[in-house]
Amino acid sequence: MKVHFVKRPFHELLVLYNAETSAATLGEGDGMLVKVCDRAIAPEGATDSVIVAASLERCPDTNRAVIHAVRRLSTFQCLQRKAWLFRTASWSKFFCSLPGSPPARKFFVVLLLGVATAFAGEDSNPLARDPNAAKLGEFQFRINCAFCHGLGARGGGRGPDLTRAHKKYAHSDAEMFQIINNGIPGTAMPANGTNGQGVGMTETEIRQLISYIRSVEVKSASQPSGNAARGKQLFYGDANCSGCHMVDGKGGRLGPELTGVGGARTVESIVDSVRNPSRRLAWGLTEATKEFPQEYETVTVVTADGQEIKGVALNEDDFSVQIMDMSENIHLVEKDKLRAFAKSRVSLMPAYGVGVLSDTDLQDIVAYLVGVGAK
Amino acid sequence: MKRAISHKWLCAAMVLLASTDYGQVTFNRLVNSAKEPQNWLTYSGDYAGRRFSGLDQINAGNAHSLVAKWVYQTAATGKFETTPLVVDGILYATAQDNRAFALDARTGRPIWMYQRQLPGDIRPCCGRVNRGLAILGDKVFLATLDAHVIALDSKTGNVIWDVVAVDYQQGYSFTLAPLVVKNLVIVGVSGGEYGVRGFIDAYDADTGKLAWRFYTVPGPGEPGHESWEGDSWKTGGAPAWITGVYDPVNNELFWPTGNPAPSNRGEGRAGDNLYSNSLLALDADSGKLKWYFQFTKHDEHDWDATQVPVMIDLGDKHLIAQANRNGFFYVLDRATGKLLSANPYGKISWSDSKDAEGRPVPNKESEPTAEGRQVCPGALGTTNWMSPSFSSLAGLFYVSAREECDIFSTAPQPYEMGHAYYGSAYFPADGSEPYWGALRAIDPASGKVKWEFRHLSPSWSGALSTAGALVFTGDAEGNFIALDAVTGKVLWHFQMGGAVYASPMAFAVDGKEYVAIAAGSSLYAFGLP
Numbered sequence: 034m035k036v037h038f039v040k041r042p043f044h045e046l047l048v049l050y051n052a053e054t055s056a057a058t059l060g061e062g063d064g065m066l067v068k069v070c071d072r073a074i075a076p077e078g079a080t081d082s083v084i085v086a087a088s089l090e091r092c093p094d095t096n097r098a099v100i101h102a103v104r105r106l107s108t109f110q111c112l113q114r115k116a117w118l119f120r121t122a123s124w125s126k127f128f129c130s131l132p133g134s135p136p137a138r139k140f141f142v143v144l145l146l147g148v149a150t151a152f153a154g155e156d157s158n159p160l161a162r163d164p165n166a167a168k169l170g171e172f173q174f175r176i177n178c179a180f181c182h183g184l185g186a187r188g189g190g191r192g193p194d195l196t197r198a199h200k201k202y203a204h205s206d207a208e209m210f211q212i213i214n215n216g217i218p219g220t221a222m223p224a225n226g227t228n229g230q231g232v233g234m235t236e237t238e239i240r241q242l243i244s245y246i247r248s249v250e251v252k253s254a255s256q257p258s259g260n261a262a263r264g265k266q267l268f269y270g271d272a273n274c275s276g277c278h279m280v281d282g283k284g285g286r287l288g289p290e291l292t293g294v295g296g297a298r299t300v301e302s303i304v305d306s307v308r309n310p311s312r313r314l315a316w317g318l319t320e321a322t323k324e325f326p327q328e329y330e331t332v333t334v335v336t337a338d339g340q341e342i343k344g345v346a347l348n349e350d351d352f353s354v355q356i357m358d359m360s361e362n363i364h365l366v367e368k369d370k371l372r373a374f375a376k377s378r379v380s381l382m383p384a385y386g387v388g389v390l391s392d393t394d395l396q397d398i399v400a401y402l403v404g405v406g407a408k
Numbered sequence: 409m410k411r412a413i414s415h416k417w418l419c420a421a422m423v424l425l426a427s428t429d430y431g432q433v434t435f436n437r438l439v440n441s442a443k444e445p446q447n448w449l450t451y452s453g454d455y456a457g458r459r460f461s462g463l464d465q466i467n468a469g470n471a472h473s474l475v476a477k478w479v480y481q482t483a484a485t486g487k488f489e490t491t492p493l494v495v496d497g498i499l500y501a502t503a504q505d506n507r508a509f510a511l512d513a514r515t516g517r518p519i520w521m522y523q524r525q526l527p528g529d530i531r532p533c534c535g536r537v538n539r540g541l542a543i544l545g546d547k548v549f550l551a552t553l554d555a556h557v558i559a560l561d562s563k564t565g566n567v568i569w570d571v572v573a574v575d576y577q578q579g580y581s582f583t584l585a586p587l588v589v590k591n592l593v594i595v596g597v598s599g600g601e602y603g604v605r606g607f608i609d610a611y612d613a614d615t616g617k618l619a620w621r622f623y624t625v626p627g628p629g630e631p632g633h634e635s636w637e638g639d640s641w642k643t644g645g646a647p648a649w650i651t652g653v654y655d656p657v658n659n660e661l662f663w664p665t666g667n668p669a670p671s672n673r674g675e676g677r678a679g680d681n682l683y684s685n686s687l688l689a690l691d692a693d694s695g696k697l698k699w700y701f702q703f704t705k706h707d708e709h710d711w712d713a714t715q716v717p718v719m720i721d722l723g724d725k726h727l728i729a730q731a732n733r734n735g736f737f738y739v740l741d742r743a744t745g746k747l748l749s750a751n752p753y754g755k756i757s758w759s760d761s762k763d764a765e766g767r768p769v770p771n772k773e774s775e776p777t778a779e780g781r782q783v784c785p786g787a788l789g790t791t792n793w794m795s796p797s798f799s800s801l802a803g804l805f806y807v808s809a810r811e812e813c814d815i816f817s818t819a820p821q822p823y824e825m826g827h828a829y830y831g832s833a834y835f836p837a838d839g840s841e842p843y844w845g846a847l848r849a850i851d852p853a854s855g856k857v858k859w860e861f862r863h864l865s866p867s868w869s870g871a872l873s874t875a876g877a878l879v880f881t882g883d884a885e886g887n888f889i890a891l892d893a894v895t896g897k898v899l900w901h902f903q904m905g906g907a908v909y910a911s912p913m914a915f916a917v918d919g920k921e922y923v924a925i926a927a928g929s930s931l932y933a934f935g936l937p
Contacts (some may be wrong), residue, residue, distance in 0.1 A: 172821045175833030176601075184780065184817055184833060233532065238827065328842065350885035351864055352901055378841075 158206040160240045161247070170245025173238050181221070186249050192222070193297035196251045209243050257300050257400035259393070264401030267394055274398065277382065280405055286361055287345060288382060289329060295399070295406025303399050307390065310382035331381050332356050334366055335373035342366075345381060433495055433543045435590050439656045445875070446916035448494045450651075451540050451585035452795060453872075453913060456719035457653035457662075459797040460873050461914035465921040466936060467876030471890040471899040473937055477922060478516030480931040482507060487868075487909040488926040491540045491585065491795070493548070494915035499924070500562065501931060502538040502585075506552045508560060513917045516933060520565035522550075530554050531826060532581045533601040537909075539651070539793075540585030542593060544613050551582030551595045557611055559593075569616035573597065579604050579826050585651050589661065589692045592619055596648025596663060600712065603643035603669040603829035608652075608661075608688075610695060620695035624648055624665045624683045632682035640677035643823045645669030646684035650714040650793050653728075655742065660698060661690040662719070662728055662742075666712035672776055672787075672832025673708065673818045680705040685713040687730065689745060699745035703732050703767075708776050709758070709816060710787045710834075718798045718805065720852050729852050731796050731807040733789030734758070736768055737855050751855030753848055754790035754809045758783050776816035776832060786814030786843075787834040788866075795870035795911035797879065802893040804849040804858060806879050810866035812836070812843035847871060847881045847889075849896060859896035861889070870911025872923065880923055882908030888925055888932065904932055 160166035174186065181192030203209035213234070216224035225234055234242065268274045275284035278291045294303060305312060332354060333343045344358035354374075356364040359381070368374055385395070433449060441449045445462030452459050466474065482488060484504040492501035499513040506524035511517060530536075530553045541548040547559040547568055555576040559568040573595070574580045579602020587594045592610040600606065606624035611617065625644040626632040636644055645668045652663030668677060668684035683697075685704040690697055703713045711734040719742060720727045726742040735756035739748045747766050758774035774783045788810060796807040814834040821831040836843075845866035849858045861881075869882030879893045884907045890900040906928015914923045924933045 172819070172830070173828070175817070175819060176828050176830045179817075179833035180835045183835060234828075235529065349864055350903070351862075351883055351887055351889070352903075 158210070158240050158243050158247075160237070160244050161206070163244070166241045166244035167248040168245075169238075170241035170243065170248075173234055173242040174245050177225075177234060178242070186246060194299050194302075195246050196249050197299070206240075206243050206247075209246065210239055213239050213242060257396055257403050259396030259398070259400035261397070261400040261404040264394075264397035264399065267398050268401055272385075272390055272394060272398060280402070287357055287359065291402060291405075293406050295401075295403035297406065300399055300403065303402060304395060307385050307395055307398075310380040310384055311378065329380065331377040331379055333373075333375045333377070334364075334371050336366065337370055337372060339372070343381075346376070432545050435544070435588070438544075438588060445914075446494075447496065448492065448913045448915050449543065450493070450587065451491055451542070452651065452653065452716055455654040455656060456798075457716045457795075458718055458799075458873075459716075459795045459870065459911060459913070460799055460875075462875045463914050463916055463921045464875040464877075465916070465919075466874070466878065466914075466923065468878055468892050468899060470936060471876070471878055474890065474900050474902070474923075474934045475937050476902065477933045477935040479933075480509075480511055480516040480518070482509075482929050482931070484929055487535045487537050488906075488929055488931075489535075489537045489539045489583075489909050490926050490931070491870075491911050491913050492924055492931065493541055493543055494913075494917075495543060495562075497917045498562075499915070500541050500543065500548050501926075502540055502550060503929075504538070505536050506538055506550065508541060508548065508550050508565065510562070510565065511931075513915060513922070513933075514920075516931070520563075522560055522565040522567075524550075524552055524554075524556075524558075526552070526554055527576070530576055530581060531579050531599075531602060532583065533598065533828070537583050538585075539583060539910075542586040542588045544588040544591070544593070547613065549586045549588065549593045549613070551584060551586050553581045553583070555580040555582055555597070557582070557586070557593060557595055557609070557616065559613070559616060571611060571616040571618070573609055574607075577826050578602070579829075582649075584649050587651050587654065587661075588613065589654050592692070594652070594661065594663075594692075596650070596652070596665075598647050598649040600645040600647040600649070600666045600669055600671060601828050601830060602826060603645060603823050604647065605642060605644060606646040606648055606665060606684075608648045608663055608690070608695065610692075622688070622690055622695040622697065624686075624688070626682060635679040635682040637676060637678040640681075643669055643829065644677065644681060644684065645671070646681070646686075647712075648714070649712075650716060653717055653719055654692060655719060658743075659692045661688075661692045662717050663688050663690060664713045664715060664717055664730065666714045667707050667710050670821060670823075670829045670831030671707070671710040672816055672830055672834065673821070674706055674775075675818075675820070675831075677706075681707070685711060685734075687713060687717055687728070687740065687745070701738075701740055701745045701747060703730070703736070703738060704734050704770075705767075708818070708832075709734070709774070709783060710830075710832075711785075711789055712792075714793055715791060716795050718796060720798055720800075720805070722853055727852070729798075729805060731791050731805065731809075731850065733785070733791060734768075735785045735790035737805070737807075737850055737852075739852060739855065749855050753807065753850055753855075753857055755784045755811055755813070756790070757813070774816075776818040778818060780815040780817035780833075780835075782813055782815050782837045784813035785810065786812040786836075787816065788812065792868065794868055794909075797871040797873040798852070799873035799879070799893055801875060801877065802849075802873065802879075803851065803853075804873075804893065805852050806847060806849055806871040806873060806881070806893075808845060808867045808869055808871060808881060809848045809860070810843065810845045812866060845884075847879070847891070847896075849879075849893075861891055861896050861898065867908065868910075869908040869925070872912040872914060874914055874923075880912045880914075880925070882910070882912065882925055882927060884908065886927055888912070888927065888934070890923075902932075902934065904928060904930070906930065 186195035203212050214225045216222050277285040277288035280291050329345050332346045335341050342364050344356040347355040353367050441454045482503040486504040490501045492499045494513050497513050499511040502508045508522040510519040532553045548562045550558050555574045558570040580599045583598050591613045593613050594610045596608045608622045610619040624646040625641050647666040665686050668681035685707050686700045686702040689699045704711050717728050717730045728742045729739045731737050735752050735754045736750045737753045738750045758770050759768035763769050791807050794808050798805045815837050817833045843866050845863040846860040848860045863883045865884045867883045872880045877893045879891050882888050886904045886906050888902045904927040908927045910926035912925040922933045922935045
């Protein structure tokens with residue numbers, strides 16, 4: 034590992050950012066003492082491992098100092114904590130009142146940072162450094178999450194692939210905690226313990242779960258190789274995706290809205306949905322996880338007066354179906370008043386083979402979708 | 409002076425009124441519940457578990473004209489699983505988070521409301537639900553999510569007694585409606601997902617004193633203990649989370665039990681794992697086991713047998729039938745527990761042979777593996793806790809069937825007290841058909857499905873049959889549906905706007921019949937215009 038020394042003024046503690054593990058470690062000189070952050074964003078401009086400074090504030094009586102790490106290092110952010118004990122004046126006073134030589138005090142500060150890591154509250158994952166947590170979290174995952182997110186968190190057709198390092202909703206552990214606990218309104222992601230799927234998790238169990246999800250993240254998930262700008266042109270132009278699909282509020286309404294798809298699904302699964310649209314229609318979620326019933330099933334009905342209507346089911350229950358036809362007209366029909374009613378899981382979307390849409394064109398479109406979905 | 413006398417008379421009149429309006433429910437009335445079909449006195453409507461109403465004012469001829477009469481909103485979130493009781497014009501029910509309430513059954517207007525203050529760290533698997541109350545004398549009985557059993561004053565909702573059944577922090581909870589037999593309040597515990605040791609308790613209705621406890625996992629020295637490997641019995645599960653039934657003739661309780669723990673991993677608990685996934689016949693006075701029948705031995709698919717068993721008399725045959733979560737409809741001799749027949753009533757892939765007793769036995773291909781194997785039915789079963797119904801008039805047994813297959817995967821998991829203990833995961837197979845469901849009518853004599861009404865998706869609604877030749881059920885999309893009990897033809901339906909996780913019941917006040925069901929966060933009552 035190559036380490037660049039960015040700056041090292043006198044009396045500053047050092048933070049090492051390890052680009053391979055994205056961990057941040059606090060120390061002095063090359064003697065690293067304690068890892069303060071398991072997942073840190075690289076300092077601005079740094080492409081490799083780097084050491085940056087955590088500044089110290091001198092105490093009024095000269096030799097003593099207080100760490101002001103986060104404030105000064107604006108380009109260095111921990112994903113896991115916002116609450117640093119040393120931000121508060123009372124801690125400054127406490128530190129300054131300590132007896133002893135500066136090195137001893139520094140060591141004490143480092144120890145306190147270790148304590149802070151363990152008790153920093155909801156903003157951080159105090160179990161991030163516990164190797165057993167990820168294993169325990171895997172049990173929680175299997176019980177509570179695998180039904181939708183698949184074994185190994187690789188996506189189960191219903192829920193997104195969570196091995197992607199870049200997640201649509203949850204970037205920090207704190208955000209992930211919030212989402213697991215409260216769900217995502219308007220989606221099939223339920224609040225902890227409310228869905229009849231799995232059990233309610235304690236806070237500790239949720240943190241174990243987060244440790245597990247972090248442990249299976251793939252740093253370099255396959256990235257689209259295409260040209261996003263050209264993909265956008267194709268999407269709204271020659272490939273005519275926008276005839277049925279909407280992105281960022283523009284496009285058709287017959288097919289699924291695709292603004293978020295690039296952030297939720299793998300490149301491979303998007304490619305597969307274009308090449309083989311009928312292989313897996315959107316999964317209708319049953320029971321409590323069923324937020325929105327649309328599965329984009331193809332419905333063909335013949336009304337009492339002989340009119341044939343073909344479209345996708347916007348909604349359906351045992352007795353009625355709400356259909357959008359190919360021209361985006363909405364038809365509300367009662368099943369017992371129809372001459373014929375047929376449903377099919379063959380998608381209305383044509384299969385885009387390579388003859389219609391080349392691999393290059395498709396990669397460009399996927400690059401566009403992934404770019405939009407990452408926003 | 410005159411004024412004082414009239415006041416005295418008024419008091420006397422009020423007492424008289426009260427004693428009329430709040431008729432005391434006695435054990436005798438519970439035994440003879442069929443004689444007062446206007447009331448719904450137990451969870452299943454009678455001791456036999458039939459969920460059958462003798463009312464026929466609403467019938468196959470006029471069901472098409474049913475209308476909503478009132479709606480009571482609980483303002484609670486989560487699954488609303490209650491079956492109300494109705495006694496002499498007053499409706500008693502529960503809602504999420506251990507709410508309990510009494511309503512004017514004519515209007516749905518509240519009389520009293522109770523809500524338990526639950527600790528923050530309760531561990532109910534699968535929702536903060538409750539399925540209803542039991543009633544005796546001037547008390548209604550509630551079993552709580554923090555594993556207490558409490559008696560409330562049926563006039564006020566005030567707590568009369570409150571006893572701790574077990575430490576909830578070990579993973580125990582109660583979700584079921586208690587059953588009153590004689591002077592005992594009988595409850596079965598939940599917690600099969602937490603590696604508890606299941607039990608069924610009986611409490612004195614006057615004092616709350618524990619009268620007996622039957623552990624559904626036998627301890628050292630007890631028969632059946634040898635069916636557990638090593639110490640696995642200590643975390644063996646076998647909860648008893650659905651209300652059982654009672655045969656007054658022999659003073660016998662029939663109580664079903666749930667999965668062994670961990671639910672989807674058999675390694676480490678070699679043996680049959682008695683009395684998980686069984687039907688137990690217990691002496692109601694002592695809790696002593698008279699016989700048992702285990703539906704699924706050494707279960708690895710979470711196929712609890714916690715479905716209401718139904719006592720059925722066919723000619724001189726005294727039977728007890730259960731549409732089991734594992735996909736088979738079992739008929740047993742009620743006196744001995746001997747298996748008489750077992751027929752599938754939904755898609756099953758786990759068994760292709762039967763043992764000497766006629767019990768379906770699992771095939772090798774159904775054993776969960778680390779990578780996972782697809783098995784039908786799925787983890788939630790061909791049916792679940794929603795109540796079946798039996799109409800002796802139609803001669804049919806009605807059950808909400810679920811058609812879903814899952815991939816079952818297993819992984820070793822250490823037991824930790826109070827923590828979920830599955831050893832497993834289950835999930836739908838790629839490319840599998842969307843799940844669906846159906847209300848099915850089974851002829852208990854042949855075990856054959858006579859008709860079905862197909863639901864778009866699997867339903868968590870139970871069924872109610874009535875003397876009006878009707879069967880009622882709900883669906884996951886929020887419909888409440890009346891069907892012809894003999895033919896299965898849909899006669900009426902109403903969109904309630906919330907999924908059904910409850911079983912319907914019927915009652916009458918002032919000579920008017922109502923059918924009630926919980927859906928979404930509301931309790932609905934329907935009647936004729």
